[in-house]
Amino acid sequence: MNPVPYVLSDLRSGRGTAAVVTLLIAFSVAIGIGVSAQELAVRRAANAAADPFDLIVGAPGSQTQLLLSSVYLQPSAIGLVPGSVLQELTERPEVAFLSPLGFGDQYAGYPIVGVVPGFATRNNRAGLADGRVFAALDEAVVGSRVRLDIGDEFTPVHGFLEGGIGSPHGEFTYRVVGRMATRNSPWDAAILVAIESVWFIHGMGTGHAEDGSIFGHAAAVPIGPPWTAVEVPGVPAIAVEPATIRDAYVLRSELRNRPTTTAIFPAEVLFELYALLGDASAILAVFSLATQLLVVMAVLVVVGLTQRHKRSSFAVLRALGAPSGYVLLAVWLAVAVQVVAGVLLGVGLGQIVAWVLSRIASDQTGLTVVATVSAREWRRAGLLGAAALVLAVIPAIISYRDQVADALRR
Amino acid sequence: MTLTATDCSLSFRQPDGSTLTALNDVNLEVEPGTRLGISGPSGSGKTTLLYVLSGILRPERGVVRWGFDELTSMREAARDRWRLAYAGFVFQDFLLFPGMSPIGNVALPASFGTAERAGSRGRIHAQPDRPRDRAAALLERVGISDRGRDVTSMSRGERQRVAIARALLSRPAVIFADEPTASLDRSSAADVGRLLVGVAAEAGATLIVVTHDPDLLAQMDRVAAIEAGSLRDRVARPTGEGVGR
Numbered sequence: 001m002n003p004v005p006y007v008l009s010d011l012r013s014g015r016g017t018a019a020v021v022t023l024l025i026a027f028s029v030a031i032g033i034g035v036s037a038q039e040l041a042v043r044r045a046a047n048a049a050a051d052p053f054d055l056i057v058g059a060p061g062s063q064t065q066l067l068l069s070s071v072y073l074q075p076s077a078i079g080l081v082p083g084s085v086l087q088e089l090t091e092r093p094e095v096a097f098l099s100p101l102g103f104g105d106q107y108a109g110y111p112i113v114g115v116v117p118g119f120a121t122r123n124n125r126a127g128l129a130d131g132r133v134f135a136a137l138d139e140a141v142v143g144s145r146v147r148l149d150i151g152d153e154f155t156p157v158h159g160f161l162e163g164g165i166g167s168p169h170g171e172f173t174y175r176v177v178g179r180m181a182t183r184n185s186p187w188d189a190a191i192l193v194a195i196e197s198v199w200f201i202h203g204m205g206t207g208h209a210e211d212g213s214i215f216g217h218a219a220a221v222p223i224g225p226p227w228t229a230v231e232v233p234g235v236p237a238i239a240v241e242p243a244t245i246r247d248a249y250v251l252r253s254e255l256r257n258r259p260t261t262t263a264i265f266p267a268e269v270l271f272e273l274y275a276l277l278g279d280a281s282a283i284l285a286v287f288s289l290a291t292q293l294l295v296v297m298a299v300l301v302v303v304g305l306t307q308r309h310k311r312s313s314f315a316v317l318r319a320l321g322a323p324s325g326y327v328l329l330a331v332w333l334a335v336a337v338q339v340v341a342g343v344l345l346g347v348g349l350g351q352i353v354a355w356v357l358s359r360i361a362s363d364q365t366g367l368t369v370v371a372t373v374s375a376r377e378w379r380r381a382g383l384l385g386a387a388a389l390v391l392a393v394i395p396a397i398i399s400y401r402d403q404v405a406d407a408l409r410r
Numbered sequence: 411m412t413l414t415a416t417d418c419s420l421s422f423r424q425p426d427g428s429t430l431t432a433l434n435d436v437n438l439e440v441e442p443g444t445r446l447g448i449s450g451p452s453g454s455g456k457t458t459l460l461y462v463l464s465g466i467l468r469p470e471r472g473v474v475r476w477g478f479d480e481l482t483s484m485r486e487a488a489r490d491r492w493r494l495a496y497a498g499f500v501f502q503d504f505l506l507f508p509g510m511s512p513i514g515n516v517a518l519p520a521s522f523g524t525a526e527r528a529g530s531r532g533r534i535h536a537q538p539d540r541p542r543d544r545a546a547a548l549l550e551r552v553g554i555s556d557r558g559r560d561v562t563s564m565s566r567g568e569r570q571r572v573a574i575a576r577a578l579l580s581r582p583a584v585i586f587a588d589e590p591t592a593s594l595d596r597s598s599a600a601d602v603g604r605l606l607v608g609v610a611a612e613a614g615a616t617l618i619v620v621t622h623d624p625d626l627l628a629q630m631d632r633v634a635a636i637e638a639g640s641l642r643d644r645v646a647r648p649t650g651e652g653v654g655r
Binding site: 001002003004005006008009010011012013014312313316317318319320321322323324326404405408409 | 457458461464466467486487490491492493494495497499501505507508509510514517518519521522523562576580
């Protein structure tokens, strides 16, 4: 028994319908795969972006918000860590390196972050792509994706909104002196300036004892620690590189329990976030698979309906002596060819969908999201295909049980 | 082998709940090599009788025998195998498979599986060893020279010729034809009728034809007239005009 010649002629004569069925299954699989691969890719990218941040100190509040604001530069209003804490941490032996993170201003949608010079070179572990690190109050280093060239000048705007809906900071201008190497994180779209300048243009002094008018004397203001002012201004967050792992836990434990601070390990918060999202992700995966299965079932119903139009063909096969098993196998095989082709095409299309979504996610988050179809996606596609092949038995059985004489008379 | 129907009756339930008697105690004996025409008005039970004789339908009462084999006591799968081994079928609307060439259509029954039949030297395979070669030869016999194109692009007469070639693939002992000329114009009908009778004679096959076509009926050895499910008459050697009208 070899129904292949019949199946091929059947698919050939109904190639329009077969193509639509195959494409519907392919799109269903592709969307599922694209989204699934994307989720994994975003996690990888988020982990990679958080990697340089060992410990973040912030004001008490949401740890997730602190993580999003400091690591991923998501604009939000968060409380300030007292300047005294910054001063204290500068002197603590458990701290190998630290940088305040002063958010709140932007230029052309690029967030301006006040830091110490070493932050731009990851404490001298990474060089700049071009130029040098800022050394004065009015100098800036830009991220790799910021559309400013070395030598360009710009005026910061208060607030987070692109287009400068906020008040420009008077006559203060920055001049770009360097460009960071690509970090594959939202920091590629950031502008780094001295924390002292952020304090200054917000009317909080410079954090150093020798304050005064700096217009025309910007080079005279010291940059970086120690901050010697009687009252050092607060900062939204402090990125800390502890000297040892033990120190990291000591600092976190101590700073977390103070009334004015909290401290987080970004990786730990991400892990908790993933655990929370993981449940939602599993539910989404089930819904996604169920949706795909519904699409496949709808497609199979269409296939079943088209099989009804082929009743006379099946009846002719039977009248010519084809066993009922031949008809059953022929119907199932025709559906199977379309399902398998749809699933394989869907995996290929899924790769494209994942790539497109990656580009969108990268543009929107600043993370470098690279989604690839993994064994997990292949397994899910295989599962869907297997379910479809089992369901395809239904139209096959309906055709197989048909009364030959009735079908021949129609 | 002789095909015999003894006291066969079959009725169908109508959509309105009534019962339609399609066959009523039909008795028929068809000797090997006979050309039998079955005629009668529409709805008289001609096609039902053809299906009962070919094992597609099983009568509620009565027996159909092929030689000593009782078709009516066979399971459906066995009757499928019987048709594959012994029978060929020609339909009114050709019922060829679109998307397939003439040669593919003719050779298709060879893909159904092996079927054996009783021969003078025991059981023999009904299917040809090289089905496409045989299909090509049969198409040549029925006058189809272009064997590669899709059957849907052929004329109705050509399609029925392909269908006749398909019925001959397994060298059938009996050919069933259901209104084989009804969908054709007069000229094509005459050609196809002559062809069908000719190839059946060449093959030494019994030919059982349901038809209203007087010219075709005129080429039959016998005509069984059926009305309201009953074989009303048997006419030997019809003269053509008026038969079956």
